[in-house]
Amino acid sequence: MQIKLDNSVDKFAGEIESLSGFNVYDCYQCGKCTAGCPVAQFTDESPTKLLRLIQLNQKDQVLKSKTPYLCATCNTCSGRCPMQIDVTKIMETIRIYAKKNHIKPPVQEVNTFSDVFLDSVHSGGRLFEFGMTLNYNLKNMTPFLNAQLAPAMLKVGKLSFIRQKTKNKKRLKDIFDKSDYFEPKEEVSKKEH
Ligand code: SF4
Ligand code: SF4
Numbered sequence: 780m781q782i783k784l785d786n787s788v789d790k791f792a793g794e795i796e797s798l799s800g801f802n803v804y805d806c807y808q809c810g811k812c813t814a815g816c817p818v819a820q821f822t823d824e825s826p827t828k829l830l831r832l833i834q835l836n837q838k839d840q841v842l843k844s845k846t847p848y849l850c851a852t853c854n855t856c857s858g859r860c861p862m863q864i865d866v867t868k869i870m871e872t873i874r875i876y877a878k879k880n881h882i883k884p885p886v887q888e889v890n891t892f893s894d895v896f897l898d899s900v901h902s903g904g905r906l907f908e909f910g911m912t913l914n915y916n917l918k919n920m921t922p923f924l925n926a927q928l929a930p931a932m933l934k935v936g937k938l939s940f941i942r943q944k945t946k947n948k949k950r951l952k953d954i955f956d957k958s959d960y961f962e963p964k965e966e967v968s969k970k971e972h
Contacts, residue, residue, distance in 0.1 A: 791838040799872040806830040812856030812866045822846040826856050826866050833869070847873040848886035891918050900957025901955055908938055909929040 788929035792803050806827075824832065824844045825960040831842050847870040874893075877884055884890040891914055899911040916924045932938035945951055 787822055790834050791836045791841070794876065795833050795872055798876060799865070799868050801864050801869060802836070803833045803864070803869070805864055807861075807862065810860060811859040811861065812864075815855040815859045817853060817855065818846075818849050822849050826870075828868070829873075830864070841873060842877055842882050844873075844883055845885045846870070847877075847886055848889040852916070854937065855946065858969055888919060891915060894918075901951075903942060904951040905943050907942045909940055910942065 785797065785921050796802050807922045808826075808827055808831060809868055812830075813827040816822075816826055819825050824840075824846050829841060829844060829846055832844075850867070851866055852869040852871070853865050856866070857864070860866060874884070874890075876882075878890070895911050895914040895918065896906065899907050900915070912925070916922050929938060
């Protein structure tokens, strides 16, 4: 594969550094992160290669990669990195970068899951699995996905139709106001009312 270097500015690498707090140029391609990554065999670019692509400012290729979306956030890579690069955080940073720049994710289901999970927590302070699953299925246009599992989960009390909400709404609002993970603050605030 040929890579056209963009030496004009370290733009993308710089953005990832400032968002994540880690200098991607510290990576010397030892491969320890990839060697321990449980999903590396299922991804298109290994964590090591993704770091290299960022170093080379290959923004398009990085943002097209499924790797940050298949990442299980297990932190193995971060724990193994001899340069103390938090590779897990880099993966998260790529997802946030794509989201904020309205770039279509290569694995839409993962993005949808993040959205419905946070929506559920945002609206009640606690995860409402039934509502979240329904929301996820409807958004993916697979209304009955995993529906066969519901009876068994209901039986052992792992699923409920009754929604529980936190009593401390102010604390919940404070947490979401401090976070701009998915949406600008004003958008989050609007949803509170
Ligand atoms: S955090 Fe993600 S990239 Fe790192 S080892 Fe786990 S699955 Fe792989
Ligand atoms: S373990 Fe650290 S230094 Fe080694 S390839 Fe991964 S990110 Fe780079």
